[in-house]
Amino acid sequence: MSILYVDHEINNLNSFKATFRRDAKIYLAKSTEEGLKILDEHKIDVIFADHQMPEMTGLEFLKHASNQYPSSMRVLLTGNAYTEEFRWAAGKGYFHSYVNKPWDEQQLRTLMVSRLY
Numbered sequence: 001m002s003i004l005y006v007d008h009e010i011n012n013l014n015s016f017k018a019t020f021r022r023d024a025k026i027y028l029a030k031s032t033e034e035g036l037k038i039l040d041e042h043k044i045d046v047i048f049a050d051h052q053m054p055e056m057t058g059l060e061f062l063k064h065a066s067n068q069y070p071s072s073m074r075v076l077l078t079g080n081a082y083t084e085e086f087r088w089a090a091g092k093g094y095f096h097s098y099v100n101k102p103w104d105e106q107q108l109r110t111l112m113v114s115r116l117y
Helices: 010-022 032-041 059-066 083-092 107-117
Strands: 002-008 025-029 044-051 073-078 095-098
Touching: 002 010, 002 032, 010 025, 010 107, 025 032, 032 044, 032 059, 044 059, 044 107, 059 073, 059 083, 073 107, 095 107
Parallel strands: 002 025, 002 044, 044 073, 073 095
Antiparallel strands: none
């Protein structure tokens, strides 16, 4: 399994990789631009994107990913409450699930395992 995690906070990226490096091939991107480049270069099974990104929101990033890479599972990470905008975007298929930050390791593992089946 290959996973892309997009977050502008370097500590979150490092923590994610340290936690899941034995479970999957991990790709990290500190910007949505880097994330898009990784998506163009590698087959990614699961995409985690932080909503609060500086250039484009995680939701916008996942919307783009859903159009170009529809077979990838897409998960929005957010410190915000689940909003009407998120409900609308989930209904359109832009992301499959969302996780509140700080993320819970077991919740992310459950999402990853669900991708295998």
